[in-house]
Amino acid sequence: MSKKETVYVSAGRKPQWTRGLVNPPVERASTVVFDSVEQMKHAVANKSKQVLYYGRRGTTTNFAFCDAMAEIEGGAGCYVYPSGTAAITTAMLAFLKSGDHVLMVDNAYEPTRAFCQNVLKGFNIDVTYYDPLIGAGIEALIQENTKIVFLESPGSLTMEVQDVPAIAEVAHKHNCVVMLDNTWGAGVNFKPFDYGVDVSVQAATKYIVGHSDVMLGTATANEKHWPVLREKSYTLGMCASPDDLYLAMRGIRTLGVRLQQHQESALKIARWLESREEVETILHPAFSSCPGHEMFTRDFTGSNGLFSFVLSKGNQAGITAMLDGMSHFKMGYSWGGFESLILAVNSVQSMRTVTTWPYEHALIRLHVGLENVDDLIADLSAGFDRLNAAL
Ligand SMILES: Cc1ncc(COP(=O)(O)O)c(C=O)c1O
Known part of the structure; x- marks a missing residue:
């Protein structure tokens, strides 16, 4: 396996995406056109497998960026969103239904808390905040209907570092989805899937883009949670501009x-x-x-x-x-x-x-x-x- 510096240079640059160029080109599209019924049937059958189908499912610019992010974070697949906040809210909605309960870390990014308060509560989804330093003690807060344990480590502003593996172990015992805001770790300094995280979310707006000129979010999931994350995110209409993805991919190189x-x-x-x-x-x-x-x-x-x-x-x-x-x-x-x-x-x-x-x-x-x-x-x-x- 390549060392991390090599991964940042090579990630996502498969020949089918670059087609001879160093950088995967910006491929802009809403509509994909087919010349035969057979071709169209093939696209429909493979629409979730990086085959051109419709703009919202992505073009090769999207496929290259998502491959790169999945490789960097170490997940089975990555979905893109128009901001980090959209990545957080959509990833949560993908796994929640009315009557569920969420455990949210007390030092979460303020808009994550606002989403819990202003949106989830209205959907009859209860939220309990927990001390970021709770560790395995989180078991005492898990209810029969707890669906997501959400972490952010280090937390916004106050920077507490969480015991991710201890929390993940207990959460999995109770069939909860372990979701992490990994923006600070950037997939570089913290490898979420090695520590029991199921879905790792990033405001790619920050270090991935790295130049303060693009809003972008990513959610990367392990094998078990990837199909639900991908299909629900698509159903909720999420996608990102290929121009922004190109700039984010340029950010990854450095x-x-x-x-x-x-x-x-x-x-x-x-x-x-x-x-x-x-x-x-x-x-x-x-x-x-x-x-x-x-x-x-x-x-x-x-x-x-x-x-x-x-x-x-x-x-x-x-x-x-x-x-x-x-x-x-x-x-x-x-x-x-x-x-x-x-x-x-x-x-x-x-x-x-x-x-x-x-x-x-x-x-x-x-x-x-x-x-x-x-x-x-x-x-x-x-x-x-x-x-x-x-x-
Ligand atoms: C830790 C963290 N998560 C998520 C976000 C949201 O990202 P965006 O501004 O792209 O919505 C931010 C933005 O400051 C953040 O600091």
């Missing part, structure tokens, strides 16, 4: 080197932050101060550019002064692109149901981009000067 650099720069910045008196704690999975750090050490092969820290001081005026003057760390809600981003959160507790946020001051989330790391440290250092001056 995934290895980009993540390596994001990781290196973020670790350097996190170590520098550790020495600053303005910082209360570092929430980076590779640091022992991050809850679930031992699971990171056990299950992940590396990290990336996204982590958080908690300020030891600061009021709104101080934080505003710090953020307003940043040169490289711009404020923005996404991450995973080549550029650095910064986000301040004052209200972590308001986004949690069953866990208690123990810190007094704001959480700052950084996405460390590909700029020179010393420029980034200077930017943060000047930010702390503005924070201190405003207090």
